[in-house]
Amino acid sequence: MSTPYAKLPGWVEYGLIPLINLAVAFLVAGLVVLLVGENPFEAAYHLINGAFGRGEYIGFTLYYATTFIFTGLAVAVAFHAGLFNIGGEGQAYVGGIGVALACLWLDQTLPWYVVFPLAILGSVFFGALWAFLPGWLQAKRGSHIVITTIMFNFIASSLMVYLLTRVLKPLGSMAPQTRNFAEGGQLPKLDWLLSIFGLDVGTAPFNISFLLALAAAFGVWVLIWRTKLGYEMRTMGHSPSAARYAGIRESRITVITMMISGGLAGMMALNPIMGEQFRMQLDFVQGAGFVGIAVALMGRSHPGGIIPAAILFGVLYQGGAEIAFEMPSISRDMIVIIQGLVILFAGALENMFRPAITRAFAMRGQRAAAVVQTKGA
């Protein structure tokens, strides 16, 4: 029972096993589609077509992916230090305050390339602030980070309802949202990037924060694998006692990791607020913080895995809208199911198929060895 899993080749570990887990998740999702009385293959067709069929669709897919890269990175950074930051949702939500403040303050006087850096700083500041408290409470007071971050999600949601209905709402307006931003608060689209490939972005809000997301992914890679801080984080994640023995200050790493994680989650707010709606409205996060958990699990907490995983979820969100349009009995809630199944099979049950695969590889290894032997004889 307790024999450690044998070492598998890299492509199996990072390629085959996640793919098998993913395939099972989609298989089960297909069964749900069958249960509803629709054709899963038709659904798959609409999914792919809806996500890639046109330049505009690709733009939407990448727009969603941008959001999920941020939240996925946020969860992944915390994972590396052995922390489960389930509060990305709340951190992104509160991060929106920073974006909105920067935009409301300067959008009418300054161009976007001045407002954008300030909005980034604002989102990081507020996101990190919302993660700082759970991190500090875990480090200094020993409260469980999972529970505190869940609580902070709810507190964030109440706080934001309060702010949007009482404070940030313009006078005389009934809708719980800020005023619309002027040009300074609107990010330029990446239409030129898609037009290189001969695609037309159309109305898709695919914007410059995508590049910021890629930069953040690179930054996370540097942080985790090329800096002393990242080394300390990974050490603590692998073995807290070893980290303590090596003189790594656990509480310091916990707080810093959580703030980086929260900052990344906060940056997610840039994409919908400055890139699509040009105002902050209620519930703009729409569960992206939780999608980040699935993305980080699927991407094995590596930026190189998180980007494709985020694009996959972008496909699900955009293609899912198309399915909902074409097949009325499958609403967008199908995405929530798939997301849950991915979390289940790529996360909680990640080792379910490992023994069988390990056995298969051991058998293949033996057979290869036998072939070598017979050839030798």
Place this chain on the structure above:
Amino acid sequence: MDFFHVLVVLLESTIRVSVPLVFAALAGLFTERAGVFDIGLEGKMLGAAFAAGAVAAVTQSVWMGLLAAILISILLSLVHGYASITQRGNQIVSGVAINFIVAGSTVILGEAWFRQGGRTPALAEGARFQTINLPGADAIRDVPVLGPIYADLLSGHFLLTYLAFAMVPASWWILYRTRFGLRLRAVGENPGAVDTAGISVIWLRYRAVICCGILCGFAGAYLSLAMTAGFVKGMTAGKGYIALAALIFAKWRPKNVMFACLLFGFLDALAIRLQGTPLPLVGQVPVQLMQALPYILTVILLAGFIGKAIPPKAGGVPYVKER
């Protein structure tokens, strides 16, 4: 007398909203005392509520609805158990997964089967729980003080309400006065010792998870068969997380669980009651602050500012038999 009347009404609605919290928090008590963390209470409750609403609507029988709720909830618990006990997966991840799967599938299946925007059909009288009037409630209603307390506060609730509050001492008795309970608590503190005594850690934890499923089933059934007549999408609305907060607030003890749930229920009832009415001295309290108060209180408690909440020692750690 007016203040007294308001208080009775307030406490009566406190009891009403506390019931699902009591069931769910007790459910969490069983698994967490056995060393399996469960943030999937929300999902199980929602799944149970849907099963109850759907089956009761089809069969027109409240009991079939209740049974379906319990079965679905146990099934979801077993998925969580399989992932976290047998496969030794991350228990938090598994709980999150269950919450999402249920949140999505209740809407998809509800829409596919009933086509009412994710609702189940409104239940007729026989297909939902009716309030029970305790004997003599009407006779002594006019007696000052005691009358309203008996007639309005204690009488006139659903069967499941009385069951929920009966489950509190029952859970205490099971956990603290039976062999099963002793072993269950031991397995949450030191599974190695239990294993050494020749008792299966795996089977014990599975039984704990099943207990959790049964109780979450009641919680869900209460939502869709008693509190409202039918399932509405997302009707748990975070109650599973409040129950989790209550469980921690109660420091994983049955009696405290009840009081924590009543406190959080009272805050909820008060928030509804106070909407738009200014309080003396403090002025108008934002309703959002009242809604966030259970979570804020739990954070403060967890931080060790109100006593210390010490979770079961082996909580969240899958048991590996030998090294």
